[in-house]
Amino acid sequence: MARVGLTTERLVLAGAELADEVGFDQVTVSELARRFDVKVASLYSHVKNSQDLKTRITLLALEELADRGAAALAGRAGKDALAALANVYRDYAREHPGRYAAAQFRLDPATAAASAGGRHAQMTRAILRGYALTEPDQTHAVRLLGSFFHGYVSLEMGGGFSHSAPDTQETWVRMLDALDALLRNWPASAAATTATAATAATATGPVSGP
Amino acid sequence: MARVGLTTERLVLAGAELADEVGFDQVTVSELARRFDVKVASLYSHVKNSQDLKTRITLLALEELADRGAAALAGRAGKDALAALANVYRDYAREHPGRYAAAQFRLDPATAAASAGGRHAQMTRAILRGYALTEPDQTHAVRLLGSFFHGYVSLEMGGGFSHSAPDTQETWVRMLDALDALLRNWPASAAATTATAATAATATGPVSGP
DNA sequence: CTAAATTGCCTAAAGGTGTTAGGCAAATTT
DNA sequence: AAATTTGCCTAACACCTTTAGGCAATTTAG
Numbered sequence: 001m002a003r004v005g006l007t008t009e010r011l012v013l014a015g016a017e018l019a020d021e022v023g024f025d026q027v028t029v030s031e032l033a034r035r036f037d038v039k040v041a042s043l044y045s046h047v048k049n050s051q052d053l054k055t056r057i058t059l060l061a062l063e064e065l066a067d068r069g070a071a072a073l074a075g076r077a078g079k080d081a082l083a084a085l086a087n088v089y090r091d092y093a094r095e096h097p098g099r100y101a102a103a104q105f106r107l108d109p110a111t112a113a114a115s116a117g118g119r120h121a122q123m124t125r126a127i128l129r130g131y132a133l134t135e136p137d138q139t140h141a142v143r144l145l146g147s148f149f150h151g152y153v154s155l156e157m158g159g160g161f162s163h164s165a166p167d168t169q170e171t172w173v174r175m176l177d178a179l180d181a182l183l184r185n186w187p188a189s190a191a192a193t194t195a196t197a198a199t200a201a202t203a204t205g206p207v208s209g210p
Numbered sequence: 211m212a213r214v215g216l217t218t219e220r221l222v223l224a225g226a227e228l229a230d231e232v233g234f235d236q237v238t239v240s241e242l243a244r245r246f247d248v249k250v251a252s253l254y255s256h257v258k259n260s261q262d263l264k265t266r267i268t269l270l271a272l273e274e275l276a277d278r279g280a281a282a283l284a285g286r287a288g289k290d291a292l293a294a295l296a297n298v299y300r301d302y303a304r305e306h307p308g309r310y311a312a313a314q315f316r317l318d319p320a321t322a323a324a325s326a327g328g329r330h331a332q333m334t335r336a337i338l339r340g341y342a343l344t345e346p347d348q349t350h351a352v353r354l355l356g357s358f359f360h361g362y363v364s365l366e367m368g369g370g371f372s373h374s375a376p377d378t379q380e381t382w383v384r385m386l387d388a389l390d391a392l393l394r395n396w397p398a399s400a401a402a403t404t405a406t407a408a409t410a411a412t413a414t415g416p417v418s419g420p
Numbered sequence: 421c422t423a424a425a426t427t428g429c430c431t432a433a434a435g436g437t438g439t440t441a442g443g444c445a446a447a448t449t450t
Numbered sequence: 451a452a453a454t455t456t457g458c459c460t461a462a463c464a465c466c467t468t469t470a471g472g473c474a475a476t477t478t479a480g
Contacts, residue, residue, distance in 0.1 A: 003428055003475065025235070030466055040467080042429045050467065106368055139376050140384045144358070146370065147385075151361020152353070158316055160356065166349050174350045175357075177397050187391040189384065213446065213457055240437055251439080252458045260438065426477070436467080441460105448455070 019098025061099040066119040078130035229308025271309040276329040288340035
C-alpha cells in the first residue's frame, strides 16, 4: 500500500507545526498519524514514543531559536544587541507558540547537554560583553536576563498582561531601557545588606496581573 | 457500600498534593480515584471534569500564594518588601512545585477575573509604593517584576541554573539587589532613543508590535 | 534483471484516561 | 418508619499509547 515516505524529520517538523496550531501538549502521535493519513502504529518505526517525539520537537525549537539569535546578534553590541536578542525570543513565541512552549519542555540532563541550550547561554553572555561586568556578576546577570526574557514572554503569551492599560509594546520598550540601564549601572555586592533577612521565610510565583 | 465522604474540597486538596508529588500535568482523575479507593466515575459528581479539577487546583494555589504574599508584606516596605514577596514565590515553588505549576495554568478570562490573580498584581503594586514611580512607569515596573519572579522561579525549578558555578542563592540575593537598585533609579522615558531601532530589524519576520 | 534482503506501513490487541448514563443503597429528611 | 435525596457503582464508549507480528514495496546483490 503506497508508502507515504515517513521520516523522523518529517514527523518532527509536522509535530512542530501541529504544536503551533493546537498547543504543544496537544501534540499527539495519533493526530500526527491522521495528518499523514497513516495508521498510528506506523509512526513507531520513526519515533520511539510520544516522549521521544516531543523531545525532538523541543530540540528543533531550541536550535531554531539559537539560529535566529545568532543571526540577530551578528554585528550588534550593547543595548542594540540586548534588544535584538530579546525580540528574537518574543517574536519567535508569537510566530511559533507551540514551538516556544516546546523549548520549555524539561529534557533529561544528557539530552539537555547535547541541545542548543548552551548556545543560548553563550548568546546572553555575548551581550554582556558590551557591559562592564566581571565574573561572578556576569553569571548573575545572565541568569537575570534569562529569567526576565522567559518570564516576560510566558506571561505575555499566557495573556497575563492582556487587558491592562498601557499596551505591551510600550512596556516592552521601557523594560529594555530599564534592563540596559541596570546593566550599565550594576550595583556592587552589598554583602552586608539586609537583603538576606527575608530569604529564609518565603517563596515566589508567577503573577498574572498587569 | 461504605461511603468514603468525597467532597469537591477534599478532591481539590488531594489533587494539589498529587500535583506536588507527581507534577501538575500528571494529575489525573483516575489517579485521584485510586487514592480515595473509589471508582473513577464517582468523582464526576464532585467535579465537572478533568479541566474543572485542574482549574480548582489552580485557584487554590493562587489563593494560597496570595495569602502568603499578604502575610509576608505586612509591615514591610521598600527593598524589604520586595525581597519578602520574591521569597514567597520562590519558597512556595520549592515547597509545592505542583501547586506552583498549577498557578501557571491558563484560566479562561472569566475564571481568571474571579481568581486571586488580582491580589498578586495588587501586592506588586504595593511594593512599588516604596519607590517613586508614577503611573505609566508603575505598570511597566509591575510587569517587569512579575516577569522576573515568574521567569526566575520557572528556570530554577526546571533546573535551568543547575550545575553552573555561583550557587543560585547568591544569584538570588544579587538579583534582588539589582532590582532594588533599578527601581530606585528607574530610567526616564527616553522616547527618542535608539531602542525601537532593533525592534523593527529583528530578522524574524513580521515585527511584533501591536 | 531477477532473487534476496530490507524496510515501511498495516492489522490486531491490550492497557490507560476521560466522560456519560442509569441503578441501587446509604444517609437525610419528614 | 417512609419518602427523598445523595453517593458511589456498573456498564459502555471514545480516544491515546505502545507492542507484536505480517505482507508488500523498495533496495541491494548476484
